[in-house]
Amino acid sequence: MGIVLGCIADDFTGATDLAALLARSGLPVSLRIGVPSEERNNSDPTTFEVIALKSRTAPVREAVEQARQAFSWLKEAGATRFFWKYCSTFDSTADGNIGPVAEMLMSEIGAEQTIYCPAFPENGRSVFMGHLFVGEQLLSESPMKDHPLTPMRDPSLLRLLEPQVQGKVALASRPVVSKGPEALKARLRSLAEGDVRHVIVDAVDNDDLRSIAAATADMPLLTGGSAVAGQLPRFYIEQGFISSLATAPAVTAPRGGQLVLSGSCSAMTRRQVAYYAQRSASFRLDPIALASEGVGAARTWLQRQSPDAPKLIFATAEPAEVRQAQEKLGLERASQVVEQALAELAREALRLGIRRFVAAGGETSGAITQALGIMRLVIGPEIAPGVPWTFADIEGERVALALKSGNFGKESFFEEAFERLEAE
Ligand code: ADP
DSSP states (O other), X not given: OOOSEEEEEXXXXXXXXXXXXXXXXXXXXXXXXXXXXXXXXTTOOOSEEEEEOOOXXXXXXXXXXXXXXXXXXXXXXXXXXXXXXXXXXXXXXXSOSHHHHHHHXXXXXXXXXXXXXXXXXXXXXXXXXXEEEETTEEGGGSGGGGOSSSOOOOOBHXXXXXXXXXXXXXXXXXXXXXXXXXXXXXXXXXXXXXXXXXXXXXXXXXXHHHHXXXXXXXXXXXXXXXXXXXXHHHHHHHTTSOOSOOOOOOOOOOOSEEEEEEOOOSHHHHHHHHHHHTTSEEEEOOHHXXXXXXXXXXXXXHHHSOTTSOEEEEOOOOHHHHHHHHXXXXXXXXXXXXXXXXXXXXXXXXXXXXXEEEEESHHHHHHXXXXXXXXXXXXXXXXXTTEEEEEEEETTEEEEEEEEOTTOSOTTHXXXXXXXXXXX
């Protein structure tokens, strides 16, 4: 069977998040790291293909070009419906890249209209009257206002999207969405008659998301967070887009040793590291020491640990410490030494027989996955909303990886992750 939905995600942990929510359907989901160089195998039973890009903060032209290549590959592989996945906090720069990529995809596909639905109620992201909330706070009053790369200082999705696109932008608000799919369809039609191509859609709970999915499942392009995508499979089945119910093949989880590698400095990761450091052996990486002395001390520490014992290597630090490292080394070099160190330690861990990895941080996950030479991941069981275990084969050895974006999971996430895998 061909691909039912071709998905393009603008970052790495965002792609695993989307893949996890699609995989809740039990249908096979495949996740590729970057645009594959080879064609898709026709006998591949995968229903959903997700391509992970690293384009969230790239210059607009580069982000659009990456997405165009991903689109071409998916189309070539047989996809006729597409999903453009970005963060549930609508992370973007002043120029993009959410709007420009959406407009490029609309023009390639010949779509007259698309929707923008970042809401992820299970993780506290909701949209009401076009305004994005994180928990009970407006986006612009949440910690996202201080994000180092994409500070979000305006909670209005209309105002954020308008300067990013050429076509007209309008809202389908909660009072319409809560009336159900027919009311939403009628609103979308009337907006289309007024030449509105970009429709922000409110959603505050999963019932809203179900209505939105029901109303839009036959649109060739949808855009948003993972949560609305997670509602699509059952409508695809109902509407007959999915004919044979291939189920995801069971993957046996690897048994080898375990390691947590954390390069995220987000508020939730800081709590998770503090919690886990009390329950495991831990080693702290200091970017300033790494820059002058290299990764040798951490490597020796790792070699002395028993592969099976719980252990943690982290660069995770409070904002003041991060600033200090950035002032001393420069912003780019500070992240680079940390990412490089974690990547090298991941390779060393693999050599030492460690087969179960948890990586915390989007950029960090990208660096580790690349270092391990992984091109494709199979999606396994979900640990927390939007964070699945994933599996890959590296030179014939099966490895399990959980890639967690900064703000996902509870305080005990690392511990829960390994418990979840034991249960497999
Ligand atoms: P998140 O998902 O929380 O945004 P990322 O891994 O995407 O996490 O980003 C965190 C960035 O901060 C990485 O580039 C990482 O290398 C860098 N970093 C981690 N620890 C430190 C530190 N102590 N000082 C400076 N930069 C750091």
